[in-house]
Structures are given as structure tokens and as C-alpha cells.
Amino acid sequence: MSRVFLISANTCESPYAVYPLGMATVASALLEAGHQVRQFDWLAANRDAGRLQEALTIFAPDAAAVSIRNIDRVDSLDADAWELREARDVVALIRRFTKVPVLIGGTAVSVMPCEVLQYVGADLAVTGEGEQAIVDAVAAVGSGKSLPAVWPVAGERLCGRRQCAPCFDPALVAFYWDRSGILGVQSKRGCPYHCCYCTYPDLEGPMPRSRPVEAVIADLERLQRDFHVDTVFFVDSVFNDSQGQYLPLVESLIARDLGVKWACYMSPRGLTREALALCRRAGLYAIELGVDATTDTTLAGMGKPFGWAEVERTNQMCVEAGIACAHYVIFGGPEETPATVREGLDNTARLEHCVVFAFSGVRIYRGTPLHRRALTEHVLEPTDSLFEPVYYVSAAVDKAQMERQIAASWAGRRDRIFPPHEGQRAAAVLRAFGWKGLLWDRIIQFPSKVA
DSSP, rough: OOOOEEEEEEOHHHHHHHHOOHHHHHHHHEEEEETTEEETTTTTTOOHHHHHHHHHHHOOOOOOEEEEEEEOOTTOOOTTTTTTHHHHHHHHHHHHHHOOOOOEHHHHHHSSSHHHHHHTTSEEEEOHHHHHHHHHHHHHHHHHHHSSEOOOSOOOOOOOOGGGOOOHHHHHHHHHHHHHHHHEEEEEEOOOOOOOTTOOHHHHHHOOEEHHHHHHHHHHHHHHHHHHHOOOOOOOSSSOTTTTTTHHHHHHHHHHTTOOEEEEOSTTOOOOOOHHHHHHHTEEEEEEEEOOOOSSSHHHHOSSSSSSHOOOOOHHHHHHHHHHEEEEEESTTTTHHHHHHHHHHHHTTTOOOOEEEEEEEOOOOOOOOHHHHHHHTSSOTOOOOOOOEEOOOOSSSOOHHHHHHHHHHHHTOTTEEEEEHHHHHHHHHHHHHHHSSGGGGGGGEEEEEEE
């Protein structure tokens, strides 16, 4: 058996510091396989090279594995959106302090394994779902055999209990709870939708795969019992899956009466008042909707399975239920025109008692429908790597003029955030004064008749 040093390289605190759930899950898999594990967090260590050196020296690992969450922040207006520099620095420090093999994994690695591996200078990129892949990779590295740069060449989808419960590290839970006031929990993987730009169907598969309800409840009970954490965010790509796999969990939350508040990502598609009311009884207090466009025309261009009327209906249901709602929209995507920009701004103006975040341009990832469209429209060449961000903007609009129009339309409104990094700066100020949680939900003022 091996001694494996795990380190989360993510230091992004926008919109808030996110507990390294992927690293914790991988730690569980390694421990179950009989390995010894040390979890280390670069943000919690305050980017202190001395603390990293001390931890490596004391633990004396046989291998180090770096978790890399993001390549960039997918914001065309943020000059500091590149996220991989920290990971590259971490790998360089590990190489300075020890001679063991360095593995990398995480979402960023699965999206662009070869490019990220070359950029950060590690030995092996572990892709796909980490539980089985990391155990196999550590065994292969320990054998001393020659390995491909990317491991595994093809991975399987893990179902049920094969999706490990995270190994929560007490020191890291304390750090992130104090820092953000919210922790992540996952109830399922997979996304059944086919948004034109998105990598999730490739990363997690096209069908939802739920963890056992009792396993998710156990996570929540452990966080509450051992760490006094009572507010979580379900990080599922879409919590309210169209098959209704989320409903048994919601019903169990009501039956257990844990007193845990929770938020999640939801889709407007098929969401009913009855289901939303059930979620509210179970502790739901806020949802984030990946609307991604603002008109029927541009929603269709994005590959969304719903129209704008469904967005407005969902928002109204949230208002009536007293659930905070945030809409994330992107201007400039497929089928955007000056007319749809105007229509979209009119549409978002009708969304009351909610927050709307807007982005300009759509990040292009290789192999997505948007990538194929960009090639057809000669926005890209087939040889373009897309490692550094390239954004799709409809040829029918002038990007700078569109951005001025959005900014002018939303000027003076605290509940309309554009550009995105302005909202992040405001959130940073609030956190400096001790505010915690999602923060955007504090902006919303519900009608007085809402309980």
C-alpha cells in the first residue's frame, strides 16, 4: 500500500470559497483501498510554501496528487480569469520538496487532460470519476511500469454506493465553514440536457446517477453532528432531474427533520409548484437557475429544453414560495441579434424579487455543439487548441455595444449584476465585514405577503 499526499490547488473564492469535495471523495476511495492519505489545501494553508514543505516532509508520501478545479472563470470581461497558475506553482513546489510522482486530477484535467498536464508539469493526468481511477493510477505508479500520460484511457460511470462518501477533514471543514458559511454535498452525477456549450454530459454522463438517499443523509448528519454545519449547497449539475430521482431525498429530508438549510442548481423545465413546495418544506432556501439566455430564440440557440415563459413561471413560483432565486444568463450566444438583446433586457426586467447575473460571450470547449458551430462559421480553425479561453459571440451583434447596452439597462440596480466580476468585488467587501453564505440572496426583498 502507498502513502498518498492529496492537495487541492484551487484558491478561487469567487463567489465564495468552495470546500474541495472532489479531493475528499478521492481520499475516501484511497482509504477504502488500504492506502494512507493526507489531505492538504493550498488556500487553507494561505499559499504558504513552508507549510507545504513541512507537511510533505512529515508525511513522506510515495505519490502526490493535485486536484485542479478550474482552467479559468469563463468570464470574457475578467482579465484575471486564468486559474491554472496556482496549480502550476503547486506542482513546482512539490517537485522542489520531494521526488515522488505527481498526479493531477479534477474537473479541469478531465476537460483538457493533455493541455493541463503539459502546462502544470505533472507526471500523469487522471481523468473521469476519481474513485476507481485514482486507486488504479496509484497502483500503476507504484508498480513502476511505463504509463500513458492520461489515465485511464477510458473510464466507467460509477453508480450508487460506488460513488464514495467524502472523507471530511476536520481542519478543512472548519476553515471553509468559517470562510464561507456553506459547504457542498453531492447527491448525484450526470446531466440529461444538451446545452450547446457544456462539458458536463461528457464529464458525468448523460443520465443522472443518484447516490443512495441514506448515504446523502449520512453526509448531512455527519456535517451537522461533528462540525455543526447547518447550511449546504447540493452541487449536482441539476438537482431537479426530469426523472424525479431527487424527490425521495427531499422526502427523506422532511421525514428526518434535520434542520439543514440548503441551496442547489435547478432547471425551470418541468418544475411544479408541488415539487418546489416539497423542497421548501425540506429546507430549500435558494436556487440558482442556469437559464443561459433571455429569449425563446436564444434559448433554442443554446440548446435549452425550455422557453422564456417557463423561466418567468419558475421565478414567480419561487417568489410565492419565499425561495431566493438567481438567474445566470449569457448575452451574445448563438442566434443573438440586436433585436434579441433588446427583447432579452425587456424579459429580464419583468423578473421580480430575484437576482440576475449576466455574462458576455460563451466559452468554447472542444467537442461541444458550440465548437462545431464555431468551426462551421469559421470563428475557429480546427487546429485551435481552446486551452486559453476563446469566446463565441454571434456575428450579428457588436460585443462592445451589446455590453454598453446591458450596463445602461441595469444601471443603479443592485439585483442586476454585470459584468460578473463587479458582483464578485461586492461580495468580497461583504465577506470582509463578516457576511457569509451565498450573499446574493441577501439582495432580494420579497413581497410582504410572502412568509
